[in-house]
Amino acid sequence: MTGSTTRPEGRPAHDAGPSGPRREAGPAGEREHTDGMAADDLTVVSKRHPGRWVTAIALLLVAAATLRSVFTNPRFGWDVVNTYLRDVSIGRGLLVTLELTAICMAIGIILGVVLAVMRLSANPVVRSAAFLYVSFFRGTPVLVQLLFWYNLAALYPQLTFGIPGVSLDANQLITPILAALLGLGLNEAAYMSEIVRAGIQSVDHGQGEAAGALGLTKMQTMRRVILPQAMRVIIPPTGNETIGMLKTTALVSVLAVPDLLYSAQILYARNFQTIPLLIVASIWYLAVTTVLTIGQFYVERRFSRGNRTLPPTPVQQFRQLLRTHTPMATGRSTP
Amino acid sequence: MTRRETAHPRTVADLDSGQLPMVRAEKVRKHFGPLEVLKGVDLEVERGEVVCLIGPSGSGKSTFLRCINHLETVDGGRIWVDGQVVGYQRRGRKLLELGDREICRQRTEIGMVFQHFNLFPHMTVLQNLIEAPLRALREPRDEATARALALLEQVGLADKAGAYPRHLSGGQQQRVAIARALCMRPKLMLFDEPTSALDPELVGDVLTVMRELAESGMTMIVVTHEMGFAREVADRVVFFDAGQAVEVGPAQQVITDPRHARTKAFLAAVR
Numbered sequence: 001m002t003g004s005t006t007r008p009e010g011r012p013a014h015d016a017g018p019s020g021p022r023r024e025a026g027p028a029g030e031r032e033h034t035d036g037m038a039a040d041d042l043t044v045v046s047k048r049h050p051g052r053w054v055t056a057i058a059l060l061l062v063a064a065a066t067l068r069s070v071f072t073n074p075r076f077g078w079d080v081v082n083t084y085l086r087d088v089s090i091g092r093g094l095l096v097t098l099e100l101t102a103i104c105m106a107i108g109i110i111l112g113v114v115l116a117v118m119r120l121s122a123n124p125v126v127r128s129a130a131f132l133y134v135s136f137f138r139g140t141p142v143l144v145q146l147l148f149w150y151n152l153a154a155l156y157p158q159l160t161f162g163i164p165g166v167s168l169d170a171n172q173l174i175t176p177i178l179a180a181l182l183g184l185g186l187n188e189a190a191y192m193s194e195i196v197r198a199g200i201q202s203v204d205h206g207q208g209e210a211a212g213a214l215g216l217t218k219m220q221t222m223r224r225v226i227l228p229q230a231m232r233v234i235i236p237p238t239g240n241e242t243i244g245m246l247k248t249t250a251l252v253s254v255l256a257v258p259d260l261l262y263s264a265q266i267l268y269a270r271n272f273q274t275i276p277l278l279i280v281a282s283i284w285y286l287a288v289t290t291v292l293t294i295g296q297f298y299v300e301r302r303f304s305r306g307n308r309t310l311p312p313t314p315v316q317q318f319r320q321l322l323r324t325h326t327p328m329a330t331g332r333s334t335p
Numbered sequence: 336m337t338r339r340e341t342a343h344p345r346t347v348a349d350l351d352s353g354q355l356p357m358v359r360a361e362k363v364r365k366h367f368g369p370l371e372v373l374k375g376v377d378l379e380v381e382r383g384e385v386v387c388l389i390g391p392s393g394s395g396k397s398t399f400l401r402c403i404n405h406l407e408t409v410d411g412g413r414i415w416v417d418g419q420v421v422g423y424q425r426r427g428r429k430l431l432e433l434g435d436r437e438i439c440r441q442r443t444e445i446g447m448v449f450q451h452f453n454l455f456p457h458m459t460v461l462q463n464l465i466e467a468p469l470r471a472l473r474e475p476r477d478e479a480t481a482r483a484l485a486l487l488e489q490v491g492l493a494d495k496a497g498a499y500p501r502h503l504s505g506g507q508q509q510r511v512a513i514a515r516a517l518c519m520r521p522k523l524m525l526f527d528e529p530t531s532a533l534d535p536e537l538v539g540d541v542l543t544v545m546r547e548l549a550e551s552g553m554t555m556i557v558v559t560h561e562m563g564f565a566r567e568v569a570d571r572v573v574f575f576d577a578g579q580a581v582e583v584g585p586a587q588q589v590i591t592d593p594r595h596a597r598t599k600a601f602l603a604a605v606r
Contacts, residue, residue, distance in 0.1 A: 210453035210512075213404055214467035214519060215443030217435050224466065228457045 077276035084267065084280045093263025094284050100180060100249040100259060105242050107185030112192025117222070119197050130193065137190035143251055146183035149174065150255050180252040188245060195237045199230030231303045239296030243289050250285075260284055355418045357382045357523055357554045358403060364411035365398055372398045374578040375412065385555045387565035387586065390575030391601060396558045399575070400525050403556065404445040405438055416445060417522055443471050446516030450528040452508040454500035460487065460511050461496040464518045472519065479518070486514040490544050506537030510544050517548075524548065526557040562605060566590045574598045 070076060084090055118130035137145070153170035160167050174182075203226050211221040253262035264281040268274045301311055312320065358380040365373040372395045380386050388396040401407040403414055405422035413430070414421045422438055423430040433441075455463050464483035468474045487493050490510040492503075500508055509529055516524060526545065530538045542564050549555055549568050559565055565572050569586040574595065582595040593599045 204453070206449060206451055206453040207455065209406055210447075210449060210455070211467075212439075213406060213442055213445075213447040213449075214515070215439045215471035216467055217439050217471075220470050224470065225455055229455075 075275060076279065077273060080273045080276035081279050081283070084264075084273075084277060085283065087267070087280075089258075089263045089267065090260070090280060090284070093258055093260040093281075094288075096258055096263075097246065097249050097260040098288070100177075100184065100252065100257075101242065101246045103181055104184040104188055104249070105245055107181065108188025108192045108241070108245075109238070111186070111189035112196050113227075115189060115193030116196035116200060119193065120200060134190045134193055137187050138194075142183065142187045142248065143254065145187055146179060146251060146255060149179040149182045150176065152179070176252070176255040176257045179255055180249075180257050184245065184248060184252070188241065191241060192238070195234055195241070196230070199232075199234035200226055202233045203229045228303075235300050235303050236296070239292065239299070242296075243292050246288055246292065247285060354382060355415075356380060357384070357417060358556065359415040360399070360403075360412070361414075362412035363399065363402060363409055363414060365395075365402060365407060365409055372578055373402070373409075376575075376578075376580050378573060378580060378583070380554060380556060382554055383552045384570045385549045385553075385557065385568055387569040387572045388556065388558045388575055389560070389562070389565060389572055389601075390581075394575040395578040396573075396575040397527055400527050400556060400558050403523075403525055404442050404447055406447075408432065416441070439471060443467070443519055444522050446519060446521035446524040448509070448512050448516055448524070448526045448529050450531050452500070452505070452512045452532075454508055454512055454515070456500050459497050459499055460492070460503075463500065463511060464515050467515075467519055482520075483514070483518050486517050487511075489547075490514045491540070504537060505533045506540045509533065509541045513541075513544055513548070522554065524553055524555045526555065526559070528558050528560065530559070530561055560605065562590055562602070574601065576601070 071078075115130045115133060118126050119134075121127050121130075152174050156170055158167050159170050159173060207225055207229065208221055211225040212218075216224065249259055250261040252259055253265060256262065258266070260281050264277040268277040297311075297313075301313070304311070356379045358378070360376055360378045362375040362377060363373050364371070364375055374395075376395070376399055378386075378399075388400065390396050398407055402409050403416065403421065408422065413423070419441065420430070421441060423432055425431075454460075455466065458466065461480065461483055464486065465476065465479040468479035468482070469476060472479075484493065484496060487496055490513060492507060492510055492514070495503060495507065495511070500511065503511065513529075529545070530541050533541065538561070542561065545555070545557070545564070546568050557565075557569070566586050571583060572586045572589040573580050574582040574589060574593070574597070576597045582589055582593060582598045584594075589598065590602065593602055
């Protein structure tokens with residue numbers, strides 16, 4: 001790599017041979033001034049990074065080997081994957097998974113905001129109630145919670161909700177889908193409340209004071225001033241939660257809810273094409289998380305309005321990459 | 336805008352004797368835990384008067400200012416603004432704190448400008464100005480917008496209506512904050528060290544806006560360290576020390592010829 005280096009001709013004399021007395025004479029900087037070279041004659045050469053080439057080549061080799069195995073091992077059953085990728089029951093399963101994700105996140109976000117506001121309440125009883133809720137739902141595995149809701153009838157065969165004249169059969173009311181929504185949604189609310197609380201607390205105290213001094217009520221201040229600013233902190237982890245929720249919905253296969261994974265399981269129970277069908281499910285999960293990740297990026301961008309710098313879009317990032325001439329040789333350059 | 340059009344008397348002597356003072360504070364006490372921040376402060380501010388509160392940090396001047404619009408609750412004493420007790424209502428021998436809605440209504444009449452501007456960063460300058468008129472006063476949008484644009488013109492920032500606060504300099508932000516407070520058409524303006532967070536060369540613009548506001552007859556209470564401003568613009572200066580209003584008097588006299596030993600020491604130190 002040093003071959004590209006153009007060395008200036010006529011190297012300074014004291015650099016070529018030992019010049020004992022001069023070296024002791026003064027600091028290094030002073031010697032540089034005396035080498036007789038004009039600044040225009042010198043070429044600046046950035047530091048070389050041979051290690052980057054070694055690791056890049058090693059990783060490319062590993063990637064090539066993996067790809068080769070994926071395409072040559074017949075047990076992957078790519079033709080089967082191809083057939084089932086657009087299968088009707090897989091498609092229905094995907095819809096169920098998407099519905100579950102959307103509804104559970106909606107429950108989680110709405111209840112999470114309520115719990116977060118409760119956690120920050122001046123009333124100690126309200127505060128403790130929210131705290132207990134969060135510790136219970138975060139402290140037990142969501143799989144256990146799902147099974148609990150599914151078996152609610154064993155605990156309360158008749159649901160009256162304390163209202164006279166109301167008596168519902170728990171076995172009929174708590175369908176697998178409802179158990180899944182309750183289990184995942186209520187669990188998510190516990191996590192979302194912590195995210196929302198962190199967001200609310202990240203907003204400068206002066207903002208609430210300024211809004212109050214202008215005569216906005218506490219509700220108006222929260223809705224118009226605090227929450228929109230808290231969004232910057234709330235949105236990124238909420239995106240992660242949504243992506244996490246999409247994958248967590250696979251747990252509902254234990255309740256025989258026909259989601260994406262359970263639909264694949266039903267199929268391979270019949271045809272024994274286990275691996276290809278798991279790949280089909282994985283491809284769909286991956287496709288949806290990719291779409292969600294892209295959506296998350298643009299939502300985050302929208303909520304950082306008013307910031308001095310917006311994060312660059314992929315197109316802008318690509319242009320920036322083209323502008324940095326040699327990414328392997330130099331560090332990250334800023335536009 | 337009738338208030339603006341009425342010429343306000345600039346000195347106490349000119350005032351109609353039947354008129355109530357704009358602000359009346361009586362034995363205001365406040366403590367944070369064991370620390371007594373205000374030890375019974377009495378003060379009257381007449382209509383159209385400009386009063387500067389000066390004194391060392393921790394002397395209670397900012398806390399006193401924040402009590403006037405109930406950003407801080409008081410532990411004793413009372414404050415009236417335009418004849419109404421701020422934040423409380425009397426029931427027999429008790430002062431009951433008002434509800435959120437009633438306190439908010441009182442605050443719509445009292446403008447406040449903060450040291451750190453506290454503009455809403457997610458809103459443009461214009462949105463900052465019209466937010467409270469729309470939500471708290473329930474004004475029609477075009478009315479509020481027209482007034483907001485006129486006020487931006489007045490503070491010299493007519494071209495910044497669509498900008499976000501972070502793209503403005505500190506001095507510009509503070510002028511927006513003043514315009515935002517004025518957009519509520521307040522009776523009284525409170526300034527809490529409005530120039531303390533600014534670069535020295537940006538202080539002048541903000542002080543100019545405040546001087547013009549004072550000349551228009553606005554009643555102003557200003558916590559400040561700008562002695563020059565206090566001497567030129569204020570009618571009276573109040574020197575705070577250790578939670579008490581130690582010396583109150585005409586601005587010129589308090590600043591150039593203080594009577595109290597603590598005032599003398601403080602002014603000698605800041606000069």
